[in-house]
Amino acid sequence: MVAVLALTALLAGCSADPIPAPAPAPPVPTVQAETTQLVAGITDIGPGFNPHLRADQSAVTQAISTLVLPSVFRPDANGNLQLDRTIATSAQVTSTAPFTVSYELNVQASWSSGAPIAAEDFVYLWQQMRSQPGTIGSSGYRAITDVRSRAGGKAVDVTFDRPYPYWPELFSGLLPAHILKDAPGGWTAPMANGVPVSGGPYRVMGVDRVRGEVLLTRADPYWATPAVLDEIMLRRIDTPLLTAALANRDIDLALPDAGPDVDRAIAAVTSTGGTGRPTVQRAPRPVVQSLEFRSGGGPMADPRVRQGVAAALDRDAIRRAVAPAAVPADAFGVAPSDAGYEPTAPAGAPARPDPAASAAAFTGAGYVRGSDGQWQIGGSPLSLVVGAAADRPQDLAVARVVVAQLKAAGVRATLVTPPAADLFAQPTVTPATPSATPTPAAGGAGPAPGAPTTPAAPTTPAPTPQAAPPATSETPSTTSTTSAPTGPVAVDVLVGARPATGAPGPRLDSEYGCPDPSVPAGSPGVSCFPAVQPLLDRLTSAQTAPADPAALADAERVLWTQLPGLPLYQQQGLVVSTPQTDAVTRVTPGPLATGPFTGATRWNEPEPKDR
Structure with a gap:
């Protein structure tokens, strides 16, 4: 043992200084x-x-x-709906009594929050579409009686109250139920300045x-x-x-x-x-610019007043003043962009301006024209409220022309411009009025070249109304000689766009059919005429393309007679690319x-x- 220790000490004494550790390699630059x-x-x-x-x-x-947003079906290049397999691996009719459609959802499909895209999203959209006012394409959702979940939410069975051949149009643009269902103002507020999650x-x-x-x-x-x-x-x-x-x-x-x-x-x-x-x-x-008449109350509840107003309006002049490149829309249920589109408007009034027909309709309703040129009944003037959303510039521009034409025809008209979220959902609105001299919207030109392009977070301020075009000879100022209303008002003539996509039957039923009883009474856009509902039921059950021609023609005739509103034009867009x-x-x-x-x-x- 002593010899071993001595040898170890000797070797240690003879060794050189320790070799230093190699220097770390310089970091590889990342690009x-x-x-x-x-x-x-x-x-x-x-x-x-x-x-x-x-x-x-x-x-x-x-x-x-x-x-x-995720959709079960999406249109192909020809506009035909095809199953989006990133969302659903299967969607088919599995029963005819009751009529049932079963969806098998992609197990990988999820919201960016990590929650699965699942049955609860179907349930949420169904419930909102049948109960909320101002929706697009509610007809098919009103036909649904139940939405049931299977396979832990990754399979859905949807039952209908009747055979519904247009079911592939439903459940497009699914919304995140796990976020919206409990959010304050969940149907609208969280999506006013963004979309909280992605699917x-x-x-x-x-x-x-x-x-x-x-x-x-x-x-x-x-x-x-x-x-x-x-x-x-x-x-x-x-x-x-x-x-x-x-x-x-x-x-x-x-x-x-x-x-x-x-x-x-x-x-x-x-x-x-x-x-x-x-x-x-x-x-x-994908929309038709239109007018809607409040047929459920006020002066416009009388069909003769609606006929008088329609005959006083010049739809071509409205289009020329606001959208001269647009295509006139002369039908309620089909748009100029639809295959096989044919106008259904009658040759004269109410589709064309006719002062004599307008005067006859007002007279038939009991109105007389005073020495000041104003229509009145029992000493009270015929007074209408025209509504256009302050944050929808083209709607506001149309409303300016409508107000001017009504005044020229002897009808007292007041323009109110509430936010779109109120106008299209509430029976009455606060009568905000536009300024006589519109101010251009801030930032309309966008940032200067080279400026930062990252926008602010979704928690931005409420939308600032964008100005409509300045008044011209055809779009005069809306300053009224009458005092503006001081309390909440119901809109008699609403300016807005109606969808131009989907089959004509469900489109007509969504816009002019009787709504679900849970929709608030007096909601804008609600027009229920017993004479047309049986025709709409036929159209939503028709399995021919595009729809039952006889029922479609009959429905158009009834609508041009009852006048829930007036179609105006379909705007044309451009795709300009370098x-x-x-x-x-x-x-x-x-x-x-x-x-x-x-x-x-x-x-x-x-x-x-x-x-």
């Missing part, structure tokens, strides 16, 4: 990939983003519904109403094929700045409404980044229901203009 983005110019952001509310209809809401390839990262921007970012994680682009920016661009925005490629895509000013702005673009003129594709908007955008997107107007962002998950970033 952060640049964010890929496409910027689309839009006309308006819109009041909100619930795709099931008439108040929220806009190009932005359509894009969000297409890219953010699709993109999510709404932020909405900045001052700058006029909505930012969509790729939803990570996402269970299906991810989108190629990191971001899609929707940016409001005023028409006077459209030429420069396209020429300088500050935007890659523009989606304006067609019109002379827009046409001139696009024609002035000789090239985009020096590589060629933009491509322009025309496409109808050559660089076309090369990486092949963008098209897309199916009417889902629009130009239908294939956006496959789009790539256009080549930067400085390359």
